[in-house]
Amino acid sequence: MQGPRRGLEEELMGMHTHAGPAPAIDFKGAVFTLPVLHLYQGDPEAVTRALERHLAQGLRFFDGAPVVVDLSAIRGVAVPLQDLLGRMRRLRLVPVGVRGGDAEQHRLARELGLAVLHGHAPSEERARPEAEEKAAVSRPPRARVVEQPVRAGQQVYARGGDLILLAPVNPGAEVVADGSIHAYAPLRGRALAGVQGDVEARIFTQCLEAELVAVAGNFRLFEEDLPEEVRGRPAQVYLEGKRLVVSPLAGAGRK
Amino acid sequence: MSKIIVVTSGKGGVGKTTTSASFATGLALRGHRTVVIDFDVGLRNLDLIMGCERRVVYDFVNVIQGEAKLQQALIRDKHCPELYILPASQTRDKEALSKEGVGEVLETLREEFEYIVCDSPAGIERGAQMAMYYADEALVVTNPEVSSVRDSDRILGIMDAKSRRAEAGEDPITKHLLITRYIPERVAAGEMLSIDDVLELLAIPLIGVVPESESVLQASNAGIPVIHDKDSTSGQAYDDVVARFLGEERPLRFLEPEKKGFLKRLFGT
Numbered sequence: 001m002q003g004p005r006r007g008l009e010e011e012l013m014g015m016h017t018h019a020g021p022a023p024a025i026d027f028k029g030a031v032f033t034l035p036v037l038h039l040y041q042g043d044p045e046a047v048t049r050a051l052e053r054h055l056a057q058g059l060r061f062f063d064g065a066p067v068v069v070d071l072s073a074i075r076g077v078a079v080p081l082q083d084l085l086g087r088m089r090r091l092r093l094v095p096v097g098v099r100g101g102d103a104e105q106h107r108l109a110r111e112l113g114l115a116v117l118h119g120h121a122p123s124e125e126r127a128r129p130e131a132e133e134k135a136a137v138s139r140p141p142r143a144r145v146v147e148q149p150v151r152a153g154q155q156v157y158a159r160g161g162d163l164i165l166l167a168p169v170n171p172g173a174e175v176v177a178d179g180s181i182h183a184y185a186p187l188r189g190r191a192l193a194g195v196q197g198d199v200e201a202r203i204f205t206q207c208l209e210a211e212l213v214a215v216a217g218n219f220r221l222f223e224e225d226l227p228e229e230v231r232g233r234p235a236q237v238y239l240e241g242k243r244l245v246v247s248p249l250a251g252a253g254r255k
Numbered sequence: 256m257s258k259i260i261v262v263t264s265g266k267g268g269v270g271k272t273t274t275s276a277s278f279a280t281g282l283a284l285r286g287h288r289t290v291v292i293d294f295d296v297g298l299r300n301l302d303l304i305m306g307c308e309r310r311v312v313y314d315f316v317n318v319i320q321g322e323a324k325l326q327q328a329l330i331r332d333k334h335c336p337e338l339y340i341l342p343a344s345q346t347r348d349k350e351a352l353s354k355e356g357v358g359e360v361l362e363t364l365r366e367e368f369e370y371i372v373c374d375s376p377a378g379i380e381r382g383a384q385m386a387m388y389y390a391d392e393a394l395v396v397t398n399p400e401v402s403s404v405r406d407s408d409r410i411l412g413i414m415d416a417k418s419r420r421a422e423a424g425e426d427p428i429t430k431h432l433l434i435t436r437y438i439p440e441r442v443a444a445g446e447m448l449s450i451d452d453v454l455e456l457l458a459i460p461l462i463g464v465v466p467e468s469e470s471v472l473q474a475s476n477a478g479i480p481v482i483h484d485k486d487s488t489s490g491q492a493y494d495d496v497v498a499r500f501l502g503e504e505r506p507l508r509f510l511e512p513e514k515k516g517f518l519k520r521l522f523g524t
Contacts, residue, residue, distance in 0.1 A: 148415070149458055150412075151408045151409060151411050151412035152405050152406070152408040152409040152412065153408075153409040153412055153413070154412040154416075167458075168456075168458065170408050170456055171405060171408075171456075172405055172408065172409065173408075173412075188456075
């Protein structure tokens with residue numbers, strides 16, 4: 001990632017250089033996709049039965065997997081969290097955090113050494129449980145794939161994930177994603193990635209001719225001023241701090 | 256099996272009605288029973304260009320609202336016996352075009368005609384949407400300039416989302432791009448988009464290029480579709496369009512600037 005991040009960066013911001021001895025630690029951000037276990041009831045027996053049924057389907061994926069427990073459906077319910085976590089660990093799940101619970105549930109979770117996460121669930125996942133054993137483990141977000149041109153006046157939105165575009169996005173069209181946008185054809189309209197606030201989202205394109213690009217609400221308009229090294233070329237757009245960086249894609253041949 | 260063809264563009268003044276008149280005439284001249292319908296309720300231009308404005312008694316809206324029979328509203332073209340015109344109303348507004356009403360009229364016309372050409376009004380409002388809703392194929396009329404191309408792009412998007420075929424999950428409307436008011440000299444001078452520029456953006460197959468020509472204006476004023484004018488470049492280009500639509504292979508013509516002779520250069524045109 002260092003390759004493409006430099007370039008424009010260095011010209012505009014100056015070099016970032018480290019002085020002094022080699023550091024003992026370094027904090028770096030990274031994004032992990034974690035399965036979220038939605039609890040629709042607090043009874044440890046029922047949850048265990050439902051989990052066993054799920055894991056019996058041979059989902060090796062969950063063997064030793066870190067999971068986040070979503071409590072939003074059982075807010076205000078007294079949950080024997082310690083008991084529940086113990087049962088989950090015996091099923092070889094590794095609970096790492098909770099989210100969506102009430103203050104008491106969060107306090108209990110902290111006491112038990114779990115993190116309290118503040119990401120919110122996409123609205124469709126908040127649907128009411130229909131059956132009692134619906135303690136389902138959520139799927140990783142799917143990318144939305146669009147194979148037709150996105151034309152003037154059209155808007156395409158990938159909710160909860162990435163957007164993959166296999167045909168051009170024309171001027172006057174708008175492509176929007178909660179995750180990243182990958183355009184394998186000319187990107188001529190407006191592209192907005194990470195619209196729910198994901199600052200790690202990026203925009204990638206084989207041919208950048210966009211009118212506007214945005215990541216997590218930080219946008220840049222291009223009138224006639226797309227930099228020469230990216231105009232009509234493979235490029236990516238990402239956030240560094242509050243600043244939107246537009247840079248050629250590494251490995252893209254320079255003409 | 257009859258076909259409904261919409262002539263549409265989004266933008267006004269690009270040549271939809273001129274195209275509808277000449278295209279429908281061209282089909283009829285080749286012996287196909289054809290009707291051309293004016294969807295521009297409230298403005299009504301097709302009857303002028305077809306030279307039948309003085310024969311309009313009943314119109315499309317009268318038929319939809321049951322005030323007249325289809326046979327009473329259809330006007331037979333004075334030049335070709337296979338061609339009929341269904342004029343628009345000048346006194347109603349576009350809300351008179353109900354989806355069901357339009358559908359019923361088109362179904363009845365399907366029984367009698369091979370080709371039903373729908374002349375769309377400009378814009379993306381009800382009239383334009385009704386003109387395209389039932390279409391099997393579309394002639395998208397575009398001028399080689401950015402705003403026209405943008406509007407055509409918009410119309411293409413709507414067509415894929417809001418047509419009967421789209422709603423029923425059938426094959427999408429078959430689209431043809433028709434570039435009109437093309438001026439080779441201005442393209443060569445870089446003042447007008449080239450055909451390649453337009454094609455790259457709209458990404459639908461090209462069915463023809465009609466050069467700008469004075470004969471179009473003369474034909475409109477005379478009420479005789481320009482396709483009848485065999486000497487004009489526009490008339491010939493429309494003839495090519497009809498031939499290609501019916502499956503003939505014809506090379507594109509009139510794309511290069513005309514070579515001016517010595518005298519022409521000396522005295523202008």
